Amino acid sequence: MAKIIVAGGSLGGLFVANMLLRQGHDVAILEKAFGSLDGRGAGIVTHDALAEALLIAGVPASESLGVQVEKRVTLGVDGECLDAMNLPQILTSWSRLYHLLKNQFPPERYLQGKTIVSLSQTDGAVKITCEDRSEYEAELLIASDGIRSGVRAQLAPTVQPEYAGYVAWRGVCDESVLSNYTLASLFNYFGFCLPSGEQMLGYPVAGSGNDTRAGKRRYNFVWYRPASASQELPNLLTDADGVNYPLGIPPAKVAWRHIAHMRATARTILAPQFAEITEKTPQPFFQAIYDLSSSQIAFNRVALMGDAAFVGRPHVGMGVTKAGDEARVIASCIETFGATPKALLAYQNSRLTLGQQVVKRAQYLGRYMQSQGKQSNSGEFHATAIKRNANTVMSETAVDISQLLLEGKAVPQEFQHSVKI
Ligand SMILES: Cc1cc2nc3c(=O)[nH]c(=O)nc-3n(C[C@H](O)[C@H](O)[C@H](O)COP(=O)(O)OP(=O)(O)OC[C@H]3O[C@@H](n4cnc5c(N)ncnc54)[C@H](O)[C@@H]3O)c2cc1C
Known part of the structure; x- marks a missing residue:
């Protein structure tokens, strides 16, 4: 011993x-x-x-780990399903x-x-x-x-x-407060929405006390959004009283103005189902993404x-x-x-x-989000988004890669030596 x-x-x-x-x-x-x-x-x-x-x-x-989903869907900005695929998975929570x-x-x-x-x-x-x-x-x-x-x-x-150039807004929304439209078209799925250079995804998780009964669950969302290292990120990491948290802002300290802005943007660039979820999530927070x-x-x-x-x-x-x-x-x-x-x-x-x-x-999976927010010669930020195909995103995100890793195939050959963007 x-x-x-x-x-x-x-x-x-x-x-x-x-x-x-x-x-x-x-x-x-x-x-x-x-x-x-x-x-x-x-x-x-x-x-x-x-x-x-x-x-x-x-x-x-x-021990049950959480909620089983059978399918992935990608929604367009009008809320219609752009693509779908079967991919059974169990979604759990950190807690x-x-x-x-x-x-x-x-x-x-x-x-x-x-x-x-x-x-x-x-x-x-x-x-x-x-x-x-x-x-x-x-x-x-x-x-x-x-x-x-x-x-x-x-x-x-x-x-x-090393900061990757974007943040992930996150949160969980009670199933019980969502409209029937969102419940029927998104809630039971691992869902995606792909605005230019950004990525929203979400899936159902257990509710309070690990309750997985219908009506008691929650929808977990993660919304990746570019934020420049020099201006936007420090601004986001500053609370409503002007206190800056360079290593990560506690969820309760995220400034209400930033939350309001995030929700307003959701209404214009996300499927309405996801916008409803960001609106009804009591305390959205974000984490900067690092390598x-x-x-x-x-x-x-x-x-x-x-x-x-x-x-x-x-x-x-x-x-x-x-x-x-x-x-x-x-x-x-x-x-x-x-x-x-x-x-x-x-x-x-x-x-x-x-x-x-x-x-x-x-x-490799996140590289297209960094094509956003690059400064042009005129000093303006502009989007040069690599368009991602919904099917590719759905089939590559958060899937089991243990076999690919063992075979040395987790990263395409052409990307192995050009990782830095
Ligand atoms: C947006 C987002 C989504 C994610 N989604 C998934 C997912 O779907 N699936 C998945 O598998 N993973 C996911 N992850 C990743 C996952 O959360 C982490 O990789 C995982 O929790 C690693 O945990 P850890 O124990 O290594 O580190 P941490 O959870 O960071 O724990 C470190 C611990 O060490 C303590 N500590 C720090 N310094 C000291 C010190 N000097 N002395 C003593 N203690 C110290 C801290 O207080 C803390 O408790 C996600 C991460 C993010 C940001």
Whole structure:
């Protein structure tokens, strides 16, 4: 039995901590935030690999993950269906996964208010110091502390998130408040709307208390919109009182003017069904979209995983699945090689290229949104949109790419070397 510390108690950290605990290790999670992390995320698309990782983490297979949809549709600005395809999928929510994983983990091992600020390694151990001056020592540290990872900042300080040039407006709307028109033509589907250079998508998720009964569900939307790094993004990240949040604005602080503007734009460029959803969503919020790719994820007795290691734009819809996969590989390498640097190196050998490919595929899927907002010689912003075909978007977004990754086909050859846009 080895002593193993996990940095970050969100989905990635909970996956790996549960798996290692089930192998009999002495595991503790150090989580920066106080209180429940609930309410952080919205909808999550599931894949078979996610269900598998949950099972290995100890979540009973009988637990229902969420709402099943059978079909994808793309709506035009007039609300008519432009294209449709069958693609059965289960849509869950961040909160649902968080509770399923957290319920498996002993609360006395989940330490909160613990921000890791420094670490050092000796031959046999890694020493960790938190902001509150508490110290911990373990044979391994698995860092799943997110896109702004403090652990990564110490080990690979040059690896930084890069803004992709657009944001994702998000929110969930109660099924019960929607018109019959929207319920009939959109609610039961994974829906898309493709205004020039932008992308709206949405799908049904469980309602409060994981209620999946008709009438009790919610519709989760994600609307990708270009926002220039120099002006529009800083403006969006500033609340109604003028306070700026450069690393991400809390949902409750998003300025009402920005929400009003987003809703007004929805009425003019989106299908009316989606406009109704943005209108009736009580607290829409947004996240800036970033790319993050590591060239090393094992550092002797420390490993990076989840968003701390790689962040693919959400078009791939597999951040959580990837974290579950990485946790599974870390646990299996530790089972084979013990809690040693060799185990973490084996994890890196197995996952480094795959992580990089996920980021590239996500860049490939999102590239057409960056063709917007480029400044012309006259100084005006203009749209030079690459038109995307509804069928291609529906068949590529948030689908299971595990086989493509294994075959090295997740990114078209011609895009492999021209990722930066
Ligand atoms: C718009 C959008 C849509 C998405 N849709 C999907 C989807 O459909 N399917 C999917 O699979 N994924 C999706 N994702 C991605 C997914 O949400 C993440 O990839 C996933 O949750 C990764 O979690 P993580 O545990 O690695 O990191 P995080 O959830 O960021 O957790 C990091 C944790 O570490 C803690 N922490 C930070 N610093 C420290 C420190 N110094 N010390 C201790 N603790 C620390 C934080 O408080 C936090 O709890 C989406 C993301 C976005 C933005």
